[in-house]
Amino acid sequence: MTGTRDALNAFLDYPSEIEVPSSDIGPLAGLTLGVKDIFDVRGLPTGGGNPQREKAFPCAEATASPIARLLDAGAQFLGKTQTEELTYSMIGLNAHFPSPVNPEAPERVTGGSSSGSAAAVAGGLCDIAAGSDTNGSIRAPASFCGLLGLRTTHGRIPLDHTMALAPSFDTFGWFARNADIYERVAAVLLGTDTHQEQLLRPMRVAELETLLFGEAERAEYARMLAQVNDSFHKTAGFLALPGEAEELFERFKEMQAYEAWQVHGPFLMAKDRNLGPGVKERFDYASAITQEQDARARQRMAAFRGDFEALMNSDMVVIMPSQPSAAPLKDSTQEELERYRVKALTLTSIAALLGWPQISIPLGQVHGAPFGISLLGPKGSDRQLVSMARDILHGRKVGTWTH
Structure with a gap:
């Protein structure tokens, strides 16, 4: 079961006779759903982007909680969507599967690792699609394919019956083209925000904006920034990033790699899993990260969190680039893709x-x-951010938050 079954290479060719029931009523009734192939759906395999993993593990006996909630709310399951191999990449190219098509820019990648979910929604194959974000796997494809995409607060949505990558950073997310649909899904999955103060004061971080690729990106970002600024009653101020972005990413990379090896190391060491280019090298790197490196990186993360939280008042929201540029071209070399990845993942x-x-x-x-x-x-x-995104897309002032 390693093929795909649509023109966009978004959905996987898993057994179609498996019935995945959903409610006939509910806030998502009438909407169709794609599910990234890391979330268990009862009766179906969970391949995680590696054909050997699909065969090594039995079909799921239960459905992941967030997927079950979407089905109970009336969303109709259409199928499992392609993911990059073991989710350890953000470009959207899996050596074992035909490349997903970015309907908004077919010569460019979709981004990943939630590649099939982004392609399916951008191409109108489904209304919503579930994905995950460890370090950009919702935000990058959303930016690349012209979609809304939220990385949720870590731990807010449970990830039971889900193939992990790095549990300290893995989060649930989803795609939609329509802001009103996006809000309906948020209401089902997120409940009430724990952050109650309204985010009225926009802020910028100049160090992050320097990661934009070139003049065209800076000009278009300035135009978008002006549009977002117009939705607030205050002009954006500036925060200084407490640390160097590149050094912070290096520490993140060590922690992510250490956890990825704890999760997938036993599977990878059992036999040659024929990992694709890029993914193989990242797991080689992960296998060499020591517990001491991980511990030092976590100390640095704790210090960064404390410093950043001290800078942020409770009414502040940061405006920042989603990605340093448009999606890379599909015919980019591995070296070109790696250069893109470093800037993108630093952001x-x-x-x-x-x-x-x-x-x-x-x-x-x-x-x-x-x-x-x-x-x-x-x-x-989270829900306030979704509401703000809706207001910005509709050309309205950011409204009073009441949830």
Whole structure:
């Protein structure tokens, strides 16, 4: 079962005779759902982007909690969507599967690891699609494919019956093209925000904006920034990042790698799993990270969190780039993709280190392809961020938050 069954290479060719029931009524009734192939759906395999893993593990006996909640709310399951191999990449190319098509820029990648979910929603194959975000796997594809995509507060949505990558950073997320649909899903999955103060004061972090690739990106980001600023009653101020972004990413990379090896090392050591290029090298790196390196990196993360939280008042929200540019071209060399990854993952690692929510909003285009802008909010402000994104997309002032 390693093929795909649609023109966008988004859905996997898993058994179609397996019935996945959903409610006939509920706030998501009438909406269709794709599910990234790391979330268990009862009766189906969970391959995690590696054909040997699909065969090594039995079909799921239970459905992951967030997927079950979407089904109970009326969403209709259409199938499992492609993911990058063991979710350890963010480009969207899996050596074992045909490449997903980015409907908004077919010559460019979809981004990953939630590649099939992004392609399915962007191409109109389904209304919503579930994905995950460890370090950008929702935010990058959302930016690349012109979608809304929220990395949720770490731990807010349970990840039971889910293939992990790095549990300290793994989060649930989803894609939609429509802001109203996005809010309906948020209401089902998120409950009430724990961060109750309204986010009225926009802030910028100049160090993160320097990661934008070139003049075209800076010009389009400035245009998007002006549009977002217009939705607030205050002009954005500036925060100084407490640390060097590149050094912070290096520490994140060590922690992610250490955990990824704890999760997948036994499977990978049992026999040759024929890992694809890039993924193989990352797991080789992960296998060499020591417990002492991981412990030092976690001390650095704790210090960064404390310093950043001290800078952020409870009414602040950070406006920042979702990605440094449009999606890379599919014919990029492995070296070109790696250069992109480093800048992109440096950007996305800030929210991952903090454990905070970040939403990518599809406001721009660069080089003829989608290009998003993001809002990063305090822990527990997820639904407020979704509401703010809706207001910005509708050209309204950010409204009073009442949830």
